[in-house]
Amino acid sequence: MGDLARLLKESWSLVEEHQDKVAGYFYARMFLSHPGLRDLFPVQMDVQRTRLLSAIVTAVQTLEDPERFDDYLRALGRDHRKFHVLPEHYEVVGGALIEAMRSFAGEQWGVEYDQAWADAYAVIASKMLAGADADQNPPYWYGEVVAHERRSHDIAVFTVLPLQPLEFRAGQYVSLEATPYQPRLWRTYSPANAPRRDNSLEFHVRAVGAGWVSSALVRRLKVGDMIKVAAPMGTMTLDRRSTRDAVFVAGGTGLAPVKSLLEELTRYNRTRWVHVFFGARTRDDLYDLADLNRLAARYPWLSVVTACSEDPTFPGEQGNISDIVARYGPWNEHDFFVSGSGSMVKATLKTLAELQVPSMRIKYDSFSD
Secondary structure, three states: OOHHHHHHHHHHHHHHHHHHHHHHHHHHHHHHHOHHHHHHOOOOOHHHHHHHHHHHHHHHHOOOOHHHHHHHHHHHHHHHHHHOOOHHHHHHHHHHHHHHHHHHHHHHOOHHHHHHHHHHHHHHHHHHHHHHHHOOOOOEEEEEEEEEEEOOOOEEEEEEEEOOOOOOOOOOEEEEEOOOOOOOOEEEEOEOOOOOOOOOEEEEEEOOOOOHHHHHHHHHOOOOOEEEEEOOEOOOOOOOOOOOOEEEEEEHHHHHHHHHHHHHHOOOOOOOOEEEEEEEOOHHHOOOHHHHHHHHHHOOOEEEEEEEOOOOOOOOEEOOHHHHHHHOOOOOOOEEEEEEEHHHHHHHHHHHHHOOOOHHHEEEEEEOO
């Protein structure tokens, strides 16, 4: 491990237990010194605080992987254009961040940690700015809601038509702002379709607890509303060079990117067997099963297995979808794609590790509101 990476990880360990307080201090310091920055952020800051620290930790942990580090930060810089971030804002953020960590680290914080974070942040900022500068796309697209259907009390499927073409790859995700209802508050969702000629995007969203954005998209959004869509991100995409059979594991509305990938496969696949495992708590949560079964009936290379973890009357498989996958197989010669809640993805990755599926053959997308 290089000295810079060691110093960053050592210093982060001093404040890791106080992440919420560090984030609160950071934002308070930044807004007090530059009040105008407050307008760039949503009214509700709870999730924003968490995401800031998640981005910092990811950046720190990828310092020893230069290619991944570079790609991640350039993508982050492109994504931050939707917040109207300017180059001068980066210096303000860096100073407030180091001061916040210094304040909660105690006496163990030394000048070498100050310098390490200043050096690392300079690299982070330069790569993010380079990513933003290189992006020729708008910071976000306006899109009109052209269809909205409630599939259950907390799940909606809706279609958005961007006013300008938006290029993306099947399996990627975008950020959405429910503009009329929760301005400046963005959440990531995967389109449930591959790129289409009419440029439309279909989304599957579950209203999660007190989720500000998900609740608005499910319960308040209506046909004719205009929302914002930010640039696509993510790497859970198909490698057309692969000849291995594929397994898709989806939990709840994690089915969306799986359907996007399946739609792409229907356009060219003739040789790969594809197995879909779709799990949910109850049969009502298998909200798109009818369409999935229609696909399986049409394409002989596609098979579908469904499971419910909390519905003893369901005629399909019973249990968590990660456990169901383990009952089938063997899987050590397959490509895997996993999408669902954080806990579902974690459980599935653990199962695949136990089944000795090589990690390089696994792509996943973990989401929450």
